[in-house]
Amino acid sequence: MFITRKVEFSASHVCRSPRLSEEENRARFGKAANPHGHGHNYVLEVTLEGAPDAVTGMVFDLKELKEILNREVVEPYDHRFLNREVPPFDRIVPTPENIAREIWRRLEPAMAGSGQRLHAVRLYETPDLYVDYFGESPCST
Amino acid sequence: MFHVTRRYRFAASHRLDTAALSAEENRRVYGKCNNPYGHGHNYVVEVSARGPLEEASGAAVDTRLLDRLVAREMLEPLEDSNLNTDVPAFQTVVPTSENLAIEICRRLKSNWHTAFPGEWPRLEKIRIAETERNIFEIRADEIE
Numbered sequence: 001m002f003i004t005r006k007v008e009f010s011a012s013h014v015c016r017s018p019r020l021s022e023e024e025n026r027a028r029f030g031k032a033a034n035p036h037g038h039g040h041n042y043v044l045e046v047t048l049e050g051a052p053d054a055v056t057g058m059v060f061d062l063k064e065l066k067e068i069l070n071r072e073v074v075e076p077y078d079h080r081f082l083n084r085e086v087p088p089f090d091r092i093v094p095t096p097e098n099i100a101r102e103i104w105r106r107l108e109p110a111m112a113g114s115g116q117r118l119h120a121v122r123l124y125e126t127p128d129l130y131v132d133y134f135g136e137s138p139c140s141t
Numbered sequence: 142m143f144h145v146t147r148r149y150r151f152a153a154s155h156r157l158d159t160a161a162l163s164a165e166e167n168r169r170v171y172g173k174c175n176n177p178y179g180h181g182h183n184y185v186v187e188v189s190a191r192g193p194l195e196e197a198s199g200a201a202v203d204t205r206l207l208d209r210l211v212a213r214e215m216l217e218p219l220e221d222s223n224l225n226t227d228v229p230a231f232q233t234v235v236p237t238s239e240n241l242a243i244e245i246c247r248r249l250k251s252n253w254h255t256a257f258p259g260e261w262p263r264l265e266k267i268r269i270a271e272t273e274r275n276i277f278e279i280r281a282d283e284i285e
Contacts (some may be wrong), residue, residue, distance in 0.1 A: 001242065055159060
């Protein structure tokens with residue numbers, strides 16, 4: 001069984017890579033490369049896989065999951081300029097792909113002690129664009 | 142193969158409390174959901190079925206048949222109910238949304254052939270949003 005908890009955060013970012021020239025950044029990222037950044041209302045859906053506990057009838061305490069998401073994601077990310085204020089986005093471009101993978105990396109150890117498995121991280125950058133990340137799989141390495 | 146999902150809504154109340162735990166433990170485990178008089182949700186339930194396209198109709202799932210099945214097995218018994226007191230399954234089982242997903246899936250799966258006697262379509266999964274932020278999903282093949 002899967003359970004999913006949704007949280008939101010608002011942040012600004014700029015998509016440009018120091019490894020690319022000004023012209024290449026413009027070509028690759030378009031307006032998203034505007035140097036002073038721009039913002040999104042990000043929506044994050046985190047899905048765990050597990051079976052309901054025989055006593056409580058719950059797969060995972062959703063209050064606790066909310067606290068973990070607040071601590072690991074909302075508090076550090078909300079109302080921040082990701083490139084300037086939130087490592088590792090001072091070094092890697094905060095595309096939704098990279099943000100989703102970084103959130104997975106933060107959550108996986110936080111979930112490790114719970115006995116439940118992190119199944120998916122879905123990050124909406126806008127209501128019309130989202131990324132699903134299921135962790136590294138052998139074919140992607 | 143097509144995967145067809147139809148969304149249904151019903152409102153119900155529940156209280157999370159199990160006889161297996163003390164009053165204090167119930168409060169600790171379930172928090173506000175353990176408040177003595179219960180509380181309600183507008184549940185949103187997505188029912189997904191899969192099957193090949195039926196050539197004559199151009200449809201994989203006859204949603205009128207699905208609607209009738211869902212109305213009989215889910216909406217009529219659960220709409221505007223108190224899950225703890227009005228639904229026999231929750232006399233002994235805590236009506237968490239995990240257990241509600243199992244109960245709805247079991248009802249639809251065990252009565253599926255009254256609506257769809259052929260090989261296809263088959264019930265695929267149930268997805269319940271208790272609130273917009275808390276979502277529970279179970280595949281039909283997880284239920285016996």
